[in-house]
Amino acid sequence: MDTIILKIGGSVFEKLSASFYKTVVDLKQSKVCHPIIVHGGGPEINQALKQANVETPFVDGLRVTTEEVLKIAEMVMSGSINKRMVAKIQQAGGTAFGLSGVDGSLLQTEPVDHSGKLGFVGQVKKVNDAWLKLIMDQGGIPVISPIGVDESATRYNINGDMAAAGVASVMKGKLIFISDIPGVMETIQDKKVIHSKLSKTQIDSMISSGVIYGGMIPKVRSAVNALSGGVTESVIINGLSPNDLKDYMKGQVVGTKIMMGEVQHV
Template sequence: MEYLVIKCGGSIVKQLTEDFYKNVVRLQKEKQITPIIVHGGGPMITTYLKQMDVTTTFVDGLRVTTNEVLDVVEMVLSGAINKQIVRKLNNQGAKAIGMSGIDGNLFEAVPVKNADRIGYVGNIKKVNAEVVEAMIEQNYIPVISPIALGENNQRYNINADIAASAVAQALQAKLCFISDIPGILIEKDGKKHILHETDEQEIEQLIQTKVIYGGMIPKVRAALMALEKNVPQVSIVNGIKPDTLIDFIDGKKVGTMIQLKEVSHA
């Protein structure tokens, strides 16, 4: 059985059309590919924190995550967004099931290195893949929110890119980051072009020159981490354009495919 982990960022979830959800179901029913969705929810979390008058601060661009903030994060991720995705998949005839990294101890978390400054933000120590596999055996499409437990049952917020990478590693699945742009864009002859293939060395150069910046940095870092753990394929594709997921699985040149070994642009 072939698996595909699809990571949907919080900023794109509300932009995904009916076609996207139809394609996820087509992967399962026509292509014999088992999809697993991992999602974020940053923008909606920010909105709810403001509405609920929960004070948040930032350190080096990262939200300081207290237990009070985590209450809202968990409500938004595991409640509103997760169930929205499940509902839309079910509307297309799928059997989707929502879960967080807490359910069945799917994710075991440890605090990030600078946790003393940013609070309860974690990394994934272990993915208990049998939890996902049990759902897949029942023909469900798992939809996972990146909340996890660590020592003493402390909750942690996990970056969704990191969570998706960890799930792909555990299942040895292909990994597809869904974005609202067609991939990594570079400027050439005064125009922006899609970098259809790139490698670790080029990515580091693009980060240094700030071609890759902001939220794209953890995405490409998570991609490289997955490839180092023998994930067979990692790409960044536009999830808003119709049939992109199908084209990706069919091997067409869509988005940016990331590799460890050097690629030639000749």
């Protein structure tokens, strides 16, 4: 049975309907695929940092992470969001297991930037996939909070998109970014256009020109990196559209598919 890795962003988490989680549970129970969820938590982390009067800048969509920021990010993602997401899956009739990347050294991590300018921001070096396979084989859906750990037990904040790409590369599954928009959009001749397919070359150009910016940058870069790492397919779809996930799993054209090769049309 194939594996799909669903990256659910913090901005879309609370907007997702019960039917979305029911679809995920149905995919598992009908043996269409093994779902794995990796989630973020940006907006709630921002709110918690604001309440604590802690300022944190972003560099290319990555949050500069001090020890204080890491503590708050871990509390929000591993302590709050992760368990609420587990509850939503179980309310939909599934069996979910909430994990941090620290648990069992699930997400073995190294710094994104060794100069230290990003602080405790990590990237996935290795995934201890034996734990994921154990949970999936027992009928469970893993729900992963993107806090990783290195060999010396130092914890790191991992961008959720990058964490999902790391897991997808190891599991050799499809990587599906669940967003609150229908894909990568661009205004062309005063009309908003959804790109159904984008190549790496197009993505690089759109980042340079500012069409793709902010939090979408690590998303599309993670999608490309995942493809080069062995992921079979990367796509960005709208989780708020009732049937997008179902339609995508049926092979229909949904959202924006990220390709390694050239794409000739929008």
